Every structure is written in C-alpha cells, then in structure tokens.
Amino acid sequence: MHGMHARLPKNFVLEERLERYGQVIELDPALWRGRWGEACAPLGARSFSEVRLDLGCGKGAFAIEAARREPDVLFVAMDSEPVCVAYAAQHVCESGLPNVVVVPGNGMRVREFFSPGELSRIYLNFPTPFPRKRDAGKRMACMERLLDFRDVLSAGAEVRLRTDSQPLFDFMLTQVPLAGYDLLWTSRDARADFPDEPSSEYEERLGAQGACVYALAATPGELPEHIEQTAELSLAEYLPHDLAELESLGYAPHGMQATVVNLRNRASRKAAREATS
Ligand SMILES: C[S@@+](CC[C@H](N)C(=O)[O-])C[C@H]1O[C@@H](n2cnc3c(N)ncnc32)[C@H](O)[C@@H]1O
Numbered sequence: 001m002h003g004m005h006a007r008l009p010k011n012f013v014l015e016e017r018l019e020r021y022g023q024v025i026e027l028d029p030a031l032w033r034g035r036w037g038e039a040c041a042p043l044g045a046r047s048f049s050e051v052r053l054d055l056g057c058g059k060g061a062f063a064i065e066a067a068r069r070e071p072d073v074l075f076v077a078m079d080s081e082p083v084c085v086a087y088a089a090q091h092v093c094e095s096g097l098p099n100v101v102v103v104p105g106n107g108m109r110v111r112e113f114f115s116p117g118e119l120s121r122i123y124l125n126f127p128t129p130f131p132r133k134r135d136a137g138k139r140m141a142c143m144e145r146l147l148d149f150r151d152v153l154s155a156g157a158e159v160r161l162r163t164d165s166q167p168l169f170d171f172m173l174t175q176v177p178l179a180g181y182d183l184l185w186t187s188r189d190a191r192a193d194f195p196d197e198p199s200s201e202y203e204e205r206l207g208a209q210g211a212c213v214y215a216l217a218a219t220p221g222e223l224p225e226h227i228e229q230t231a232e233l234s235l236a237e238y239l240p241h242d243l244a245e246l247e248s249l250g251y252a253p254h255g256m257q258a259t260v261v262n263l264r265n266r267a268s269r270k271a272a273r274e275a276t277s
Pocket residue numbers: 001002055056057058059078079080081084105106107108124125126127128200201202203
C-alpha cells in the first residue's frame with residue numbers, strides 16, 4: 001500500500017502476524033482455481049452462491065463489510081503487499097466472518113487463480129493509479145487487465161471501479177470499450193448516488209480530505225475483432241488543461257498532487273506570456 005511502510009507500528013513483525021492470522025489466509029491461491037466456492041464453504045453448506053474478488057483489498061474494510069451484508073457470497077480479498085495481507089487477515093479474524101478469505105496475490109495473475117466463469121464480480125477499489133505513461137502497464141483499470149478478467153468472469157458478471165481519481169476514471173472509460181465491455185452505469189459522485197455502499201479505508205481517508213468518489217460498472221460484451229490500445233496512457237492527459245479549471249480543482253487526485261501543481265504553473269506561465277505579448 002502506498003506510503004504504508006512509513007506508518008507501520010514499531011512492534012510490527014510481518015511473519016508473526018501472517019502466522020497468527022493464518023487461518024483466513026490462503027498462501028497458494030492457484031491451488032483453489034475452479035473450486036473456491038466449494039473449498040471455502042462453511043461446514044455443512046455445499047457451496048457459496050457467488051465468488052467475488054476484491055482486487056487490491058488493502059486492509060480489507062470493504063470486503064469485510066460487503067461480506068457481512070451478503071453471507072451467501074464468498075469474498076476473496078487479494079493484495080500483492082504482504083503487509084496489507086496481514087492487516088486484512090487480522091481484520092477478517094476479528095470480524096469472525098466465514099465468507100472472506102485473504103490471499104497474497106498479484107492482479108496480473110488472476111487467470112492462474114480463477115477458472116473461466118468462476119467470478120461474478122471484481123472490485124477495483126481505489127486501485128493504485130500509476131499516473132505515468134511508463135507505469136501504465138501496472139494499472140488494474142486498463143484494457144489488458146479487462147481482457148484477462150473476461151476469462152474468469154461469469155455471464156453477466158461485473159467489474160466495478162471506485163476511485164478518487166477523475167483522470168483514472170476517465171482513462172478507464174476509454175478502456176472499457178477497447179476491451180469489449182459494456183458500461184452498465186457511471187457516477188461522478190458515488191457517495192451521493194449510492195450512500196449505502198460499504199466504503200474502503202482509502203475511501204474514508206480521502207473522503208475526509210474532500211475527495212469525490214468516481215465509480216463505474218462494466219460487463220463483458222462482444223470481444224472486438226481488432227484489439228488495440230488507442231488511448232492516451234499518461235493520466236496527466238486526463239486532467240483539465242484549462243487554468244481556471246485547474247485552479248478550481250479543490251482536490252488533487254491521490255498520487256497526482258505534484259502533476260496538478262506543475263500543470264497549474266505551466267498554465268499560469270502561459271497565461272502570463274500571452275498577457276505580455
Ligand atoms: C490505494 S490502495 C487501496 C486499498 C483498498 N482497496 C482501499 O480502497 O482502501 C491500492 C492497493 O492495491 C494494491 N495493489 C497494487 N497493485 C497490485 C497488484 N498488481 N495486485 C494486487 N494488489 C495490488 C496495493 O498493494 C494497495 O494495497
């Protein structure tokens with residue numbers, strides 16, 4: 001998790017925690033490919049009605065609250081950061097919920113962890129934006145990942161994004177049709193539009209700083225004959241370019257504060273040049 005190591009408590013011993021909360025952690029997710037629903041079902045129950053993935057789950061608050069509300073659904077909470085896995089597992093243990101499993105895993109490898117049609121939903125909650133063009137390949141909200149997700153989603157399944165980042169949201173809007181998905185809905189103020197949705201740690205934290213939540217849901221449609229990345233990959237391209245609009249941006253998306261300042265300076269220098277010439 002971005003900046004998390006800086007906030008690690010002094011006595012935090014990762015191995016100890018991973019062991020202490022090990023009963024809710026699945027260290028080898030590929031092992032359960034194709035049988036998550038049955039393998040994780042509570043004693044006596046045959047299977048869960050659905051399996052959903054919280055990809056980049058962080059400390060797990062969203063998955064836990066969602067799991068509390070939908071006991072028939074198995075939530076797989078996955079993160080590539082061991083520290084997040086440890087925290088999420090602690091919170092799952094404390095919740096006592098039988099329908100969340102925490103998994104260390106990289107979103108680049110979902111097809112190794114889930115079989116075709118196994119997932120009914122993938123949540124991308126505040127995914128790391130990786131704003132620079134050269135890091136675009138690491139984004140979860142991009143065409144390549146959406147193409148991967150097609151292989152593990154069931155008919156009518158959804159990919160849902162929630163983010164504080166207007167540029168990442170607008171970028172994903174370009175990726176949805178490129179990967180042959182149909183947009184189900186979008187919201188530029190999801191907290192107002194869906195006040196009852198569970199919120200994640202980032203949502204709470206950034207919301208308190210004035211962030212708006214952008215959200216969308218998309219479902220796999222017909223695969224385009226020709227698949228090609230045609231969108232601008234730098235998220236800076238998706239920020240407003242107009243000085244007045246940049247100045248009116250009260251909140252700069254997480255991870256893009258410096259970019260916003262640079263663009264603002266550039267735009268005001270340009271305005272000053274134009275005024276003197
Ligand atoms: C900004 S945090 C959001 C965490 C949580 N979803 C929330 O909303 O509070 C992004 C998370 O995605 C995880 N992440 C980034 N790239 C990943 C990847 N390729 N696979 C799995 N997790 C990833 C990070 O470790 C981090 O915990």
